[in-house]
Amino acid sequence: MRHDMQSPRRMIESSFMDAGADGSAQVDKELIAALGKIVGDGGLVSRLSELKVYECDGWTIEKSAPDLIVMPRSTEQTSAVLRTLWDRGIAFVPRGAGTGLSGGALPVNAPVMICTSRMNRIIAVDSADRRAVVESGVVNLRVSDAAREHGLFYAPDPSSQQACTIGGNIAENSGGPHTLKYGVTTNHVLGITLVLPDGEIVELGGAAEELCGYDLVGAVVGAEGTVGIVTRAILRLIRTPQAHRTFLVTFEDVESATRAVSAIIASGIVPGAIEMMDQLIVHAVEDAFHVGLPASAGAVLIVELDGLAAALDDQARTIAAIARGAGATEVRLAASDAERGALWKARKRAFGAVGRLAPNYATQDGVVPRTRLPDILRVINEVSGKYQLAIGNVFHAGDGNIHPIILYDERIPEQVRGAIDAGREILAACVAMGGSLTGEHGIGVEKQGEMPLLFSPGDLIAMAELRHVFDPAERSNPNKIIPSAGSCVEVAAPHRQVPI
Amino acid sequence: MASRPAHSIWGRKIVEYDLLFDCVHCGLCLEACPTYAISRAEMDSPRGRIYLMKALAEGRLDLDSDAVRHLDACLGCRGCETACPSGVHYGRLIEDTRSYIEGNYRRETPDLLRRGLISAIFPYPARLRILISPLRLIERAGLRPLLNRMMPRSIRSWLELLPPLASTQTSASISSPAPSSSAQTVVVHHGCVAQVLARSEIANAEALLARAGYRVIHLDRTICCGALDLHSGNRARALDFARANVRALAASGANAIVSTASGCSTAIAEYGMLLKDDDHELSEKARLVASRVTDLSNLLLKRLPMPRSFSCTVTYHDACHLAHGLGVRDAPRELLRSIPGLKLVEMVDADMCCGSAGSYNLTEPEMANALARRKADSTIATRADYVVLANPGCEFQIASELRRRGSNIRVMHLADFLAMAIRTSDE
Ligand SMILES: Cc1cc2nc3c(=O)[nH]c(=O)nc-3n(C[C@H](O)[C@H](O)[C@H](O)COP(=O)(O)OP(=O)(O)OC[C@H]3O[C@@H](n4cnc5c(N)ncnc54)[C@H](O)[C@@H]3O)c2cc1C
Ligand code: SF4
Ligand code: SF4
Numbered sequence: 027m028r029h030d031m032q033s034p035r036r037m038i039e040s041s042f043m044d045a046g047a048d049g050s051a052q053v054d055k056e057l058i059a060a061l062g063k064i065v066g067d068g069g070l071v072s073r074l075s076e077l078k079v080y081e082c083d084g085w086t087i088e089k090s091a092p093d094l095i096v097m098p099r100s101t102e103q104t105s106a107v108l109r110t111l112w113d114r115g116i117a118f119v120p121r122g123a124g125t126g127l128s129g130g131a132l133p134v135n136a137p138v139m140i141c142t143s144r145m146n147r148i149i150a151v152d153s154a155d156r157r158a159v160v161e162s163g164v165v166n167l168r169v170s171d172a173a174r175e176h177g178l179f180y181a182p183d184p185s186s187q188q189a190c191t192i193g194g195n196i197a198e199n200s201g202g203p204h205t206l207k208y209g210v211t212t213n214h215v216l217g218i219t220l221v222l223p224d225g226e227i228v229e230l231g232g233a234a235e236e237l238c239g240y241d242l243v244g245a246v247v248g249a250e251g252t253v254g255i256v257t258r259a260i261l262r263l264i265r266t267p268q269a270h271r272t273f274l275v276t277f278e279d280v281e282s283a284t285r286a287v288s289a290i291i292a293s294g295i296v297p298g299a300i301e302m303m304d305q306l307i308v309h310a311v312e313d314a315f316h317v318g319l320p321a322s323a324g325a326v327l328i329v330e331l332d333g334l335a336a337a338l339d340d341q342a343r344t345i346a347a348i349a350r351g352a353g354a355t356e357v358r359l360a361a362s363d364a365e366r367g368a369l370w371k372a373r374k375r376a377f378g379a380v381g382r383l384a385p386n387y388a389t390q391d392g393v394v395p396r397t398r399l400p401d402i403l404r405v406i407n408e409v410s411g412k413y414q415l416a417i418g419n420v421f422h423a424g425d426g427n428i429h430p431i432i433l434y435d436e437r438i439p440e441q442v443r444g445a446i447d448a449g450r451e452i453l454a455a456c457v458a459m460g461g462s463l464t465g466e467h468g469i470g471v472e473k474q475g476e477m478p479l480l481f482s483p484g485d486l487i488a489m490a491e492l493r494h495v496f497d498p499a500e501r502s503n504p505n506k507i508i509p510s511a512g513s514c515v516e517v518a519a520p521h522r523q524v525p526i
Numbered sequence: 527m528a529s530r531p532a533h534s535i536w537g538r539k540i541v542e543y544d545l546l547f548d549c550v551h552c553g554l555c556l557e558a559c560p561t562y563a564i565s566r567a568e569m570d571s572p573r574g575r576i577y578l579m580k581a582l583a584e585g586r587l588d589l590d591s592d593a594v595r596h597l598d599a600c601l602g603c604r605g606c607e608t609a610c611p612s613g614v615h616y617g618r619l620i621e622d623t624r625s626y627i628e629g630n631y632r633r634e635t636p637d638l639l640r641r642g643l644i645s646a647i648f649p650y651p652a653r654l655r656i657l658i659s660p661l662r663l664i665e666r667a668g669l670r671p672l673l674n675r676m677m678p679r680s681i682r683s684w685l686e687l688l689p690p691l692a693s694t695q696t697s698a699s700i701s702s703p704a705p706s707s708s709a710q711t712v713v714v715h716h717g718c719v720a721q722v723l724a725r726s727e728i729a730n731a732e733a734l735l736a737r738a739g740y741r742v743i744h745l746d747r748t749i750c751c752g753a754l755d756l757h758s759g760n761r762a763r764a765l766d767f768a769r770a771n772v773r774a775l776a777a778s779g780a781n782a783i784v785s786t787a788s789g790c791s792t793a794i795a796e797y798g799m800l801l802k803d804d805d806h807e808l809s810e811k812a813r814l815v816a817s818r819v820t821d822l823s824n825l826l827l828k829r830l831p832m833p834r835s836f837s838c839t840v841t842y843h844d845a846c847h848l849a850h851g852l853g854v855r856d857a858p859r860e861l862l863r864s865i866p867g868l869k870l871v872e873m874v875d876a877d878m879c880c881g882s883a884g885s886y887n888l889t890e891p892e893m894a895n896a897l898a899r900r901k902a903d904s905t906i907a908t909r910a911d912y913v914v915l916a917n918p919g920c921e922f923q924i925a926s927e928l929r930r931r932g933s934n935i936r937v938m939h940l941a942d943f944l945a946m947a948i949r950t951s952d953e
Contacts, residue, residue, distance in 0.1 A: 071567060075592040078581055079574040086551045097566060124568070125553040143566040163566075165557050188609065189556045314613060378552060378611020385547035435547075 053094050053137075057114065061096055064106045069144065071095035080121070080139060084186075085129040085472055087388060087442060092119065092139035099144045101219055101227055101257040108255065109225030111138060117501045118223075120251040122163060122191030126198065127389050128470030130250050134505040140255055142193050148172050149258070156263040157216065157233055162193030162256045169261060178263040181208035184466070185374040193256045199248035201466040203299040203373065206424035207332070208264065210466065212247040217260035220246055220253065223501040233260050245492060250468050251503040253496035267298070267332035271342045272366040275349045276356040279324040280304060280419075284399040286327060286352035287423045291396070293348060295341050298332040300424035304403070306383075307376055307418040307431070314379035317372045320356065327423065328373055330366075376420045377431065384416070384433035390449045391467035392456035396426040405455040406430050412451075413444035427465030428456070454479060469507045477509055538630075540583045541622040548614045549576045558609035560879040561599050564896045569596040572606035572616060579623050589631050597623055599893055601886050602757045603846035603879040617851075618799075624759030637889075644885045645760060649750035649767070654722045662691050683891050687926050689723060699726070699945045700952075702736030709741040712825065713780040715771075715794065717787045717918075718750035724918035727786040730945040731822050735784075737948075738829040743780050751785075753793035756800075757884050768797050769808060775818075776811045782825060783818045786941055788917045789884055792851030795819035821848060822941060823857035823916065830861070830944070833951030837867035840943075841910040843901070843924065844877035845917035858916055858940055865947055873904040873913075882923035898927040906933055916940045 053072060062070055071077060072094050081091035098104040111118055119136040123143070133139055142163035149159040153176035158169055166187040169180040183202035184190055190200070196218070201210040208214075217231035231243035246253055277283040280302070287300055303311065304325050312319040319326060327349070331341050346357045360366040372379075380387055394402045403419060406428075410417040421428040432448050434441040449472075453463055457479045464473060477486060490508050493500075537543070553573055556562050561570040568574035575597060581587035597620070606616045633641070647653045664673055674685050714731050721728065732742045752767035771794065775783055785791040798813035840862055848854045855877070862870050881887055881897030901924055905913045913928075913935055915921060925937040938946070 068565075071569075073592045075578065075581070075587050075590060076567070076569045076596070078587060079568045079577050082551065084552055095567075123553050123556055141567075146566070167557075186552070186554060188558075189553050314611070375554075375611030378550065378554065378613075381548065381550035381552070381612035385544075387550060 057110070057116075058094070060110050061094075061107060064110065065096055065098050065103055069097045069099065069103075071097070080124070080141075083121070083124040083126045083129060083131040085127050085132070085388070085470065086386065086436070087446065088129055088132055088471060090133050092133045093137040095139045095141055097141045097144045101145075101221060104140065104145075104221045104255050104257050105225045105227050107140065107225075108221055108223055112224045112501065115499075115501075117504045119503050120193070120197070120255050122194030122197075123165070123186075123189045125186040125190045126194060126470065127391065127467040128198075128464070128472040130194075130197065130468050130470040130503070130506060132471055134471060136504055142191060142255070142257070145193075145257060146191075151176060151178075151263070153178060155233065156265070158261045158263055159258065160192055160261060161258055162191060162196070164192050166190050166192060166195060169263075173263050174266070176263075177266050179266050180214065180261055181264045182211045182214055185377065187374075192259055192261070196247050196256050196259060197249065197251045198466065198468040201422070201425075201427070203301050203328075203330075203370075203422060205422060205427075205466075206300060207296050207298045212244055214262045215243055215247055215259055216262055218243050218246055218256055219258035220256055220496075222254045223497045223499065227257075231260070246496075248468075249493070249496075250470065250507055252493050252500075252506055254502050269332070269335035269338055270298070270366060271331040271338050271345075272360040272369060273327070273329040273342075273345060273349070274319070274356075274358045274360070274369060275327040275329060275354045276320045276323045276358075277325045277327070277352075277354055280403050281400045282353035283325040283327050284396075284423070286349045286354060287399070288397060289348045289352055290329065290345060291424065293344060295331070295344060297345070297424065298330040299328065300330075300422070301328040301373055302326070302399075302419070302421055302423040303328075303373070303376060304419040306416065307380065307420045310379040310383055310418065311372045311376050314382055315368075315372045315375065317368045319372070323355075328369055373420075377429075380418055380431050380433070383418075385435045385437070386433070386445075388432045388434065388445045388449060389467070390428070390430045390432065390452055391464050392428050392430075392453050392461060393463075393465045394426050394428065394456050394459045394461035396423070398459045398461070399423065399426060399428070402428060402452070402455060402459060402461075406452055409448045409451050413448045415441065415444050415448055417448070422465065425465065426461065450476065471506060474507065474509045477507070537583050537585050538589075538626070540626040541579055541619050543583055545615055545619060546576060546580045546583060548612055549573065549580075549610075550612050551577070552612070554611060555606040555609040555614075558605040558878075560601060560603060560605060560881070560897050561893060563878065563900070564893060570599055572610070572614075575600055576614065576616070576619065579619060582623075589627070594627055594631055594633075597627065599890055601846070601879050601881070601883040601893075601897075603883055604850035605846065605877065605879065608850045608877075617796075621756050621759075621761070624757065625761040626759075628759035640889060641758065644888060645755070645758065648754055648885065649718045649763075651718055651722050651748075654719060658688070658691065658722070661685075661688070665691050680891075683895075684888055686930075687887060687922050689922050689925060691723075699730060699942075700733050700737065700949050702733040705736060705739070705741035709739055710782065711743050711778075711780045712740045712782045712784060713743050713745060713775060713778050714822075715751065715775075715783060715785040715790055716745075716748035717785055717790045718748075718754070720785075720787045720790070720918050721748060724786060724921070724939070727918060727921075727939040727941045730939075731784070731786050731941040734826055734830060734941060734944055734948075735822070737831060738826050740782075740825065743778050745774055745778060749774070751790040751793045752800075753789045754884055756793065765800065768793075768800055768812070769804070772797055772801065772808060772812045772815050775815045781818065782820050783815065784820060784822045784825065786822065786916070786918065786939060788821070788845045788848035788852065788854075789919065791819050791821065792847035795852060819852070821852055821854045821857065821916070823854060823861055826944070827857045827861055831948075832864055832866075833947045835867040836865050836947040836951055838911040839869045839871060839909065840912045840914050841871050841873045841905060841908040842876060843873065843880065843905070843913055843915040843920060845915055845920050846877075846879050846883065848916055849877045858914070861940070861944065862914060868947075871908045871910055873908045873910075875900075875904060880920050880923045882917075882919035884919065887923055894923070895927075898923055902927040902931060902933070905935060906931070910935060912936050912938055912943065914938055914940050914943045
């Protein structure tokens, strides 16, 4: 069963037709008053031009503005807001910073958006137990900033960490370059305060390391906002490594770079990160940030070792030898913290640098077994030729998590179509190679149509049933992840099925 | 490849349409935006504002009071340009948008009046001098607090921003040696408001430059750099001011151009772009002048004989256009650190706007005050004796908020601070 979920026809024009004469959306005045009483006037967005700004997240191919946005400041306010919506049968979509790349925060049959941007307090940093208690709207990087003076940091480091929220990270089970050694978000969340769609506040997990019973925190992490709103989390903090050795390794082609990656892993050394960038990305990044990447390289790796200073030099020698054995043309060690910082900054801003090459891009996110990296890159190359769209590759090579970046121009309809189809073909190839549809960006609306490639109808039903434990009426972020009958409607016309 | 429309068919020519596509909607700029930090809503963020511009350009949105409000609320601080990996030319986008708004949107009368007043007075030092002269008398009689109390709130907040006028009269606090004939030459652009309200900064900057071995060239008369107009959408007059400045600065022959107000130096550094469509001679001169702009701290670093010692704790606030416009962050800090006995402590979000932003604190007092409070919080948390910065606007804004809190942290321009440290250690 394949649903035509991602047709550009779904690009929804927000309907100014039903605009009130005074420029406010036609939302029930009584509802606005009730919600305003909870969050205050400043906590509501209801003007049409303001709502427009929220019509997409980092996935810009599809657009749909909410009818109303509520920005609660606390768990209690969130609970009262959801209760109010529940009583009226209104569905909602959670949103953090809107950096998501799979349309997770796109309202589909969800008239109200609940934005966590005002729940951004760091409540406590406990250095003895190495925990942080934060509200869900706290920006990822701020957690590490607050932990720094205790010699601690928060390990999951998505490239968007300067902006994305802990709530969004939890919903997408986000990873980052250092996932290779430290794991993804789910390995770092110990407890969660969740407001269920009917307004009930539940505490899952807790500060203790090992809890008995079913892992409900694990069920909420990665649920993409379909089980309610996370308002607080207890996060694990990690001791800042004493030292780093960061290499920039140059190769003539992706094949030899991949060989190096496999050989490094096989050696038993676990680097903090192994990142790869292909030629197109290297060019873009170098043009944008001038960090001295070799322009002639077919591929570069950033390999980072971290740990006790005493152990690192031996490991560093091993890594350098392995890289040369695999055909590296240059192995450069960052000489200072500043150089290391510049390398990472360039890597983390690679997406943006690519943005300088074309008006729009779509970042894909798939996983293949590490050894199949050369194969998938060959497929990507073919796909790029077939659709006449440039595709760059930057990825977490150590985990086999690829990020093909497909360049297009939204003003040219066939390019939009091409970008969508190219993405699909690449994902199908990932699955065929024994991989997965997403490493870290989530399914959202973007990859819903591909879910049946990976899961049987039985699997999908089981997932839906798990979701129903938390959200039986599907009020929280409806029509996401699981391709259901409800979501397969062609949303060509304004989609406000739920009248409010 | 299929062709693409240069404009949307219904569109407005509000900004250069292609520039809008530099923004890839990634959101990485959100936290760097001071107005987003306060309102936490995306209409008050760079991404949101660019989206509004785009919707306006494509005719998907009316130029209504909602859209204008959020575009007005932009400080023009350019924190977003630093944060953006995609190289969005936000400064140009907002300047062009403002120019479009002024031409196509009818503001409410009080707003028009306020903006008209600022525009008629600030760029002209002679007018500003006349306007504040009665205030000088009142201050001398010790009646300023009383006057402030008597005024309606809107005027009072303007008055409270003004520094003690006695302090604005000081001349250089250190002497300067005669320059050698082969010395590099520097012009200190005196700005418009600065030459009335921030004279010690200018005098000290010139004295420090002389001490560092430069020959300071004086212009006969300094004309406003045009930044104020550019930021408020009065492009035509901005261009006139820019042309006059290009002629004067080019004629001076100075090797380097600096200003004690970083908004001015950044504006001059962008003259090349601004006047690129002028006739060849002028546009070439503009490029030349622009290329000579640098910051005082760059010129002084490693050349200024430092005081023997000056024991105190200092925190440094990055003026927006210095950090985000000219990219100057390290040189002022290094200068401070090179003073023996001085301890430099970083404040949280040192490069986040204090809300001053040219005349922003006069047109958008609510947001400006919220930002001033935030800045005062992070300043006070450092427990420093001084907060040093390199822009008079920030100086007045932060000082006014610290005064209100009864804090005894002293706010000083880098030029004043260095001069004081040198004088104290010489004595
Ligand atoms: C330039 C760039 C680089 C990126 N790099 C990475 C990377 O390296 N690794 C990676 O994993 N991702 C990456 N991403 C994707 C994105 O940043 C992550 O998915 C991030 O976790 C989203 O956080 P957010 O706060 O922006 O969430 P949003 O985009 O606002 O929302 C994402 C999803 O979470 C839900 N949600 C948000 N808050 C809550 C809450 N409090 N409770 C319940 N549900 C909630 C939303 O409904 C939505 O489904 C990148 C994105 C960009 C633009
Ligand atoms: S302005 Fe830059 S950082 Fe902000 S959303 Fe656009 S591309 Fe991203
Ligand atoms: S210039 Fe400053 S206030 Fe304006 S959008 Fe950029 S960061 Fe925000």
